[in-house]
Amino acid sequence: MQxxxxxxxxxxxxxxxxxxxAETHMWVLSTGPGxxxxxxxxxxxxTSGTLAQLSFVPAGTExxxxxxxxxxxxxxxVGPLVSPVSGAVLATNDKVAVDAGLAERHPYGAGWLIxxxxxxxxxxxxxxxxxxxxxxWFAAKIADYRFRGVIAQ
Amino acid sequence: xxEPLRVIDxxxxxxxxxxxxxxxxxxxxxxxxxxxxxxxRPAAPYVCLGYHCGTxxxxxxxxxxxxxxVLRRMVGGGPVYxxxxxxxxxxxxxxxxxxxxxxxxxxxxxxxAVTSFREVAVPAALDDDLEICVGDRKICGHGxxxxxxxxxxxxxxxxxxxxxxxxxVLALADPAQADQTLALMRRFVAATPVAPEAFQAAMIxxxxxxxxxxxxxxxxxxxxxxAVGDLDERFTSDTWLAGPGRPVPPAGAGPRVRRVxxxxxxxxxxxxxxxxxxxxxxxxxxxxxxxxxASGLNGSSHQAERALTGVPLQSVAQVLARYGEPGRRxxxxxxxxxxxxx
Numbered sequence: 001m002q003x004x005x006x007x008x009x010x011x012x013x014x015x016x017x018x019x020x021x022a023e024t025h026m027w028v029l030s031t032g033p034g035x036x037x038x039x040x041x042x043x044x045x046x047t048s049g050t051l052a053q054l055s056f057v058p059a060g061t062e063x064x065x066x067x068x069x070x071x072x073x074x075x076x077x078v079g080p081l082v083s084p085v086s087g088a089v090l091a092t093n094d095k096v097a098v099d100a101g102l103a104e105r106h107p108y109g110a111g112w113l114i115x116x117x118x119x120x121x122x123x124x125x126x127x128x129x130x131x132x133x134x135x136x137w138f139a140a141k142i143a144d145y146r147f148r149g150v151i152a153q
Numbered sequence: 154x155x156e157p158l159r160v161i162d163x164x165x166x167x168x169x170x171x172x173x174x175x176x177x178x179x180x181x182x183x184x185x186x187x188x189x190x191x192x193x194r195p196a197a198p199y200v201c202l203g204y205h206c207g208t209x210x211x212x213x214x215x216x217x218x219x220x221x222x223v224l225r226r227m228v229g230g231g232p233v234y235x236x237x238x239x240x241x242x243x244x245x246x247x248x249x250x251x252x253x254x255x256x257x258x259x260x261x262x263x264x265x266a267v268t269s270f271r272e273v274a275v276p277a278a279l280d281d282d283l284e285i286c287v288g289d290r291k292i293c294g295h296g297x298x299x300x301x302x303x304x305x306x307x308x309x310x311x312x313x314x315x316x317x318x319x320x321x322v323l324a325l326a327d328p329a330q331a332d333q334t335l336a337l338m339r340r341f342v343a344a345t346p347v348a349p350e351a352f353q354a355a356m357i358x359x360x361x362x363x364x365x366x367x368x369x370x371x372x373x374x375x376x377x378x379x380a381v382g383d384l385d386e387r388f389t390s391d392t393w394l395a396g397p398g399r400p401v402p403p404a405g406a407g408p409r410v411r412r413v414x415x416x417x418x419x420x421x422x423x424x425x426x427x428x429x430x431x432x433x434x435x436x437x438x439x440x441x442x443x444x445x446x447a448s449g450l451n452g453s454s455h456q457a458e459r460a461l462t463g464v465p466l467q468s469v470a471q472v473l474a475r476y477g478e479p480g481r482r483x484x485x486x487x488x489x490x491x492x493x494x495x
Contacts, residue, residue: 047254052229053205055397071204071397075283076229077255077297078204094400150254 006108009135010142012042015108019127020134021084027108028084028127031115036085038069039112040103043141046151049074051100054081056092056114063087063116070113072100081113084127091115158366159189160357161373165237168199168222173384174373175243175307176227179300181377188246189371190360192353198236200322203229203296208395212324221322225394228298228307231414234322238313240349242266244360245305259283259297262306265359266293272355273347282417290343291416310352314344326411326423329432329444336442337415337434408489422490429482431490439465447479457483466491 005017018029025044029037045051056070063069068080069089092114096102103111118124128134145151163174171193178189199222200211206225210232216223221234235241244262251258263279270277270285270292277293280286285293285308295308319342320335361368373381387393408426415421423432429447433440440461445454453476460472469487473480 049255055205055399058398073203073205073229075255075259075297076203076295077259077299078227078229079255079299097400145254148252150252150257 007135009138012046012138012142013108014041014135014138016131016134018108019124019129020137021127022137024082024084026082026084028124029112034087034118035090036087036116036118037112038084038114038116039107040081041138042104042107043138043145043151045104045107047145048072048079049077051103052076054097054100054103054113056081056097057089059089059091061089063089063119065120083116085116085118085124086120087116087118089114090117155365155367157187157369157371158357158361158364159187159371160368161189161191161371162353163191163193165196166193167196168224168235169385169388170381171195171199171235171241172201172224172226173381173388175241175245175305176300176384176388177373177377177380178243178245179227179298179303179305180380181374182245182247182303182305183301184376186374186377187371188250188364188366189244190357190368191243191245192356193241194349195235195237195239195241198234198318199224200232201226201235202232202394202396204298205229205397205399206232207399210324211322216322223394224388225396226296226298226307227300228296228305230294230296232323233294234315234319235309236315236318238311238315238344240310240312240352241307242309242353242356243305243307245303246364248299248302248304250364251304255297256283258304259295259306261363262297262304263295263308265363266295266308266356268359268363269352269355270345270347272359273351275345275347277345280417284417287343287345290341292343292345310347310349311342311344312346312349314342316342323413324411325413325421326409326425327430327432330411330413330421330423333421333432333434333442333444334413334415337419337421337436341416341419408486410490412490422487424486424490426486426489427482429479429486431483431486433461433487433490435466438467439463440469445483447483449479450476 018027025041031037053073063083065086069083070081202225267277267279284291293308297306316338325331357368410424413421418437421434433443443458443461470484473484
């Protein structure tokens with residue numbers, strides 16, 4: 001990622017070279033025709049608490065938008081990692097499965113979660129794609145989470 | 154009209170059912186059944202793994218020899234020993250009814266449990282690690298998870314606690330780690346022998362009040378009963394017991410490490426690195442007890458153990474630097490056993 005595509009919004013890094021699913025805080029980065037890399041943005045991670053474990057369905061598993069592709073455990077709370085796209089899992093990040101903290105330290109880089117092929121490219125337009133729109137959404141989320149005490153001021 | 158809080162007391166249940174019954178409620182609530190508070194008591198002892206626990210965290214030979222089934226739950230936390238001296242409770246709500254931030258959801262769903270303990274004269278508090286404690290002793294284990302569109306938090310009233318067995322079921326690296334783990338269990342995990350009926354009544358009132366719901370005795374729906382059967386099958390399958398796949402580090406690569414968490418901030422470690430062995434207990438970031446073995450220490454191991462007692466983990470390497478090359482190997486073993494995500 002080019003440095004110019006990473007900005008800081010109210011203290012949180014935001015990569016502008018990818019798309020975002022507004023509800024789940026998952027990012028989707030195009031890695032080739034019909035292929036994407038998926039990860040979680042720092043706000044999604046922050047609201048989860050200190051990550052203890054991440055686990056994924058095996059490579060080859062079908063992905064359905066809105067359905068889990070793995071589980072995240074933080075504070076003894078296990079919850080789904082929800083896929084923002086449909087397709088199939090091509091690979092999972094073994095490093096982040098061994099060291100969940102990698103997703104906290106490098107949310108846009110080494111802390112990626114899965115690589116996937118897309119079955120319905122039509123779903124991508126449902127994601128936030130315009131940098132100005134992404135920045136506004138991210139800033140509004142931070143303000144809302146701070147207002148509700150979800151994250152620290 | 155006040156929405157209902159369905160209350161189901163399953164009474165004594167066989168080990169498998171003491172898990173699958175309330176997991177089935179998760180699916181029921183996800184499908185539209187009302188928020189539910191449920192109770193059950195294991196009819197026989199068993200071991201229960203958290204969703205992400207490795208099967209290698211439990212001593213399966215011991216469990217087999219003692220007739221202890223090993224099950225895996227869908228919620229988080231570590232491996233736990235459960236028996237008839239524990240009343241298990243579960244609160245299950247639609248996911249939309251709890252805050253999206255996990256710590257807020259946990260706090261919301263654990264605070265009524267704290268209120269319940271206090272109602273039966275146990276001076277419990279929810280600490281900063283979201284553990285229910287009296288002083289620095291944990292009195293209630295808990296785990297949480299999302300089952301489809303429902304959130305469930307489970308916990309237990311520990312009327313009596315078999316510290317020895319709770320330690321013995323764990324796969325520990327060596328006798329020193331076993332001794333240290335048992336010592337920490339005794340020190341930091343306590344039973345609260347109150348009348349379970351009174352506690353149960355207090356829980357029903359506390360959860361109904363906190364959630365603004367009206368408590369109503371209920372039973373499983375047909376869908377939930379069917380889910381119990383499916384879950385019975387799933388939970389006894391080898392695939393489920395194996396747990397979610399975790400990448401296996403290459404054999405022989407790096408130090409061998411075993412860490413056991415007793416409660417937040419309290420854990421034991423055993424690590425072997427280049428022939429140096431460390432077994433230590435850690436309390437709030439400082440070495441509590443330690444056993445060291447390394448060639449070349451030349452009889453100074455006891456001195457080094459004394460020097461490390463009470464030392465913050467981040468200063469361990471500095472203290473061990475006084476012991477030359479064996480000290481460096483021991484420091485490497487300590488470093489490999491850093492708590493990380495514990």
